[in-house]
Amino acid sequence: MDTGSTAVNKILDKNEMSGPFQSRQGKSLKWSNVNMTLVAKGKSPEKKILQNVWGEAGNETTAIMGPSGSGKTSLLNVLSGRARNLGRLKVTADVKLDGKSVNPTDVSVRQHIAFVEQDDTLCISATPREAIFFSAKLRLPKSYMDEQLHTLTDRMLTELGLQGCADTIIGGTLAKGISGGERKRTSVGVELVTQPSIVFLDEPTSGLDSFSALQLVQVLDKVARAGASVLFTIHQPQSDIFDMFDRMILMNKGQVMYQGDVENMTDYFESRGHPLPPKYNPADYVMIVAQTIPEKELKEAGFFSERKEADSSSERSVLEYDTKNEHNRHVGAWIQVKYLVQRDFQSLVRVKTILGARLALTGFMTVLTGFIFWQVGDGNLEDLVEVQSIFGGLVTACMLAMFGSAMPTLIVFPEERPVFLREYATNHYSVVSYFLSRLLLEAILTAIQMVVLAILSYFMMALSLDFGLYFITLYTLAMSSTALAMVIGSTVEDPKIAVEFLPITLVPQIMFAGFFIAPDLIPVWLRWLQYIMPLSYAVNLVMDYEFNQDCGSEQANTNCQNILDIAGSDSDDIWWYWLALVAIFVVLRSVALVCLKRKAEK
Numbered sequence: 001m002d003t004g005s006t007a008v009n010k011i012l013d014k015n016e017m018s019g020p021f022q023s024r025q026g027k028s029l030k031w032s033n034v035n036m037t038l039v040a041k042g043k044s045p046e047k048k049i050l051q052n053v054w055g056e057a058g059n060e061t062t063a064i065m066g067p068s069g070s071g072k073t074s075l076l077n078v079l080s081g082r083a084r085n086l087g088r089l090k091v092t093a094d095v096k097l098d099g100k101s102v103n104p105t106d107v108s109v110r111q112h113i114a115f116v117e118q119d120d121t122l123c124i125s126a127t128p129r130e131a132i133f134f135s136a137k138l139r140l141p142k143s144y145m146d147e148q149l150h151t152l153t154d155r156m157l158t159e160l161g162l163q164g165c166a167d168t169i170i171g172g173t174l175a176k177g178i179s180g181g182e183r184k185r186t187s188v189g190v191e192l193v194t195q196p197s198i199v200f201l202d203e204p205t206s207g208l209d210s211f212s213a214l215q216l217v218q219v220l221d222k223v224a225r226a227g228a229s230v231l232f233t234i235h236q237p238q239s240d241i242f243d244m245f246d247r248m249i250l251m252n253k254g255q256v257m258y259q260g261d262v263e264n265m266t267d268y269f270e271s272r273g274h275p276l277p278p279k280y281n282p283a284d285y286v287m288i289v290a291q292t293i294p295e296k297e298l299k300e301a302g303f304f305s306e307r308k309e310a311d312s313s314s315e316r317s318v319l320e321y322d323t324k325n326e327h328n329r330h331v332g333a334w335i336q337v338k339y340l341v342q343r344d345f346q347s348l349v350r351v352k353t354i355l356g357a358r359l360a361l362t363g364f365m366t367v368l369t370g371f372i373f374w375q376v377g378d379g380n381l382e383d384l385v386e387v388q389s390i391f392g393g394l395v396t397a398c399m400l401a402m403f404g405s406a407m408p409t410l411i412v413f414p415e416e417r418p419v420f421l422r423e424y425a426t427n428h429y430s431v432v433s434y435f436l437s438r439l440l441l442e443a444i445l446t447a448i449q450m451v452v453l454a455i456l457s458y459f460m461m462a463l464s465l466d467f468g469l470y471f472i473t474l475y476t477l478a479m480s481s482t483a484l485a486m487v488i489g490s491t492v493e494d495p496k497i498a499v500e501f502l503p504i505t506l507v508p509q510i511m512f513a514g515f516f517i518a519p520d521l522i523p524v525w526l527r528w529l530q531y532i533m534p535l536s537y538a539v540n541l542v543m544d545y546e547f548n549q550d551c552g553s554e555q556a557n558t559n560c561q562n563i564l565d566i567a568g569s570d571s572d573d574i575w576w577y578w579l580a581l582v583a584i585f586v587v588l589r590s591v592a593l594v595c596l597k598r599k600a601e602k
């Protein structure tokens with residue numbers, strides 16, 4: 001089998017040697033002893049998903065075929081580092097990249113492999129043209145001029161038959177966009193435009209009509225002819241598609257039933273007592289044999305031949321080579337942030353529900369609260385009940401700031417997380433760049449939201465504190481809450497569970513805010529919790545700004561002081577409150593960054 005670009009033994013059409021099909025240095029991938037087992041637990045028995053699987057992929061197209069559940073996706077996941085020991089799942093594999101043993105779960109190894117997942121994880125607000133350009137801009141060497149990148153993108157769109165929808169948004173649950181098949185081809189384009197040396201694709205033709213499927217496999221063939229190793233899983237290909245494959249791995253019950261050149265496959269089956277009947281699509285025939293003949297009988301006939309060891313060789317270490325070139329390769333962090341921010345703002349403009357839902361919810365809740373606490377600030381401060389109503393209004397405004405900012409962040413972030421994880425794993429940008437761009441987006445979105453909240457509540461409740469201080473307190477509280485939402489969103493796997501986590505962290509803060517119970521009455525062993533709750537600090541601040549002033553009469557001043565005491569707000573500690581509020585924001589953001597980094601590198 002070919003293992004280097006010099007060994008590409010096909011005649012290359014000169015026209016195909018440019019753009020996405022530019023000749024590249026091939027990389028060989030070999031694997032042996034690949035085992036994946038679901039270990040027994042309780043009444044669930046042990047299940048062998050992959051057993052001693054072996055194989056290789058050079059600069060050719062290699063199709064992994066086999067009946068449903070035979071382990072095709074599992075094999076691709078192990079080789080691409082997406083399957084690992086977790087819970088009952090035990091994975092072992094000897095994998096060699098250009099002759100050097102590597103751990104496929106290492107992010108540095110994963111970044112060498114372009115991977116097109118079965119489910120598309122694309123930015124919903126981008127168009128296919130923008131998604132492909134984004135990938136090219138952030139992943140190709142920075143020596144590429146934008147003009148070249150646009151030409152490459154155009155070429156990719158044409159090859160994949162995407163010209164008709166190139167400028168329509170991809171879409172998803174929040175917005176309607178291109179079709180499923182077009183989305184799939186866009187995912188392929190996003191990976192192929194970077195001229196990768198190794199490409200894995202999980203079911204790239206599923207959901208495509210027969211013409212689009214053929215068109216896609218032709219593109220994969222051109223990529224392989226340019227020197228890349230192309231490995232993909234596929235279900236029952238039609239015969240014209242099957243004829244285009246160079247090699248095939250036939251999986252059956254987690255084992256390799258056949259592996260080798262496609263042209264030798266029928267001879268292999270014939271020599272084992274299963275000649276191809278006339279006028280049969282070989283792909284269909286081998287699948288029928290795999291599905292209908294018992295495993296024992298197939299073994300006796302000579303299928304499932306013993307694996308070959310992934311041979312040790314003294315080829316250079318591809319990882320060392322590429323790490324040295326790392327710094328020349330990619331655009332700088334600021335370009336990454338710029339493109340991420342650009343994309344985020346595009347989302348805001350195109351998917352109006354993102355900003356609209358935030359503003360509508362905050363506006364509605366604030367107007368409702370404003371009517372309930374209508375002009376409380378103008379009340380008689382000599383009446384303690386009226387003073388308490390202002391306290392209630394301020395606590396409610398702070399609660400709206402807290403929930404109104406955390407909730408949308410937590411709802412949107414888990415939707416975006418798969419896109420981030422894919423883009424990070426495929427070397428688009430660093431975690432820090434992503435983190436900074438998100439922070440900037442949230443800072444702006446939260447500011448818009450807090451302007452609405454602060455203006456409406458301030459005038460409807462007729463508050464007398466300084467408006468600027470009121471706004472900045474609400475804003476800092478809201479930013480701490482989005483940081484908390486990011487920590488939850490970065491750690492909890494399931495978006496639904498993540499949303500349920502939010503009340504658990506936010507509701508107790510209300511109880512410690514001093515409105516329902518004076519902090520001094522809370523049992524000492526629980527009282528310390530108020531010190532880690534941003535809501536308490538924000539309430540203490542706005543209370544001080546509202547009541548720590550001349551309230552008009554002796555009785556009014558006494559009431560103002562009493563309400564400050566009840567709330568636990570002390571004017572001597574104002575700077576401590578600010579420090580604590582900002583420190584909580586910084587700590588939570590840092591924790592979110594670490595969690596995200598750990599998740600991305602897993």
Ligand SMILES: Nc1ncnc2c1ncn2[C@@H]1O[C@H](COP(=O)(O)OP(=O)(O)OP(=O)(O)O)[C@@H](O)[C@H]1O
Binds near residue numbers: 067074
């Ligand atoms: N993480 C996992 N936990 C439990 N079972 C798993 C896990 N991963 C794979 N399996 C099981 O291993 C078997 C092989 O799954 P895999 O998805 O690799 O098959 P496949 O050949 O790709 O199937 P299909 O063609 O239907 O996509 C299936 O029975 C599947 O349920």
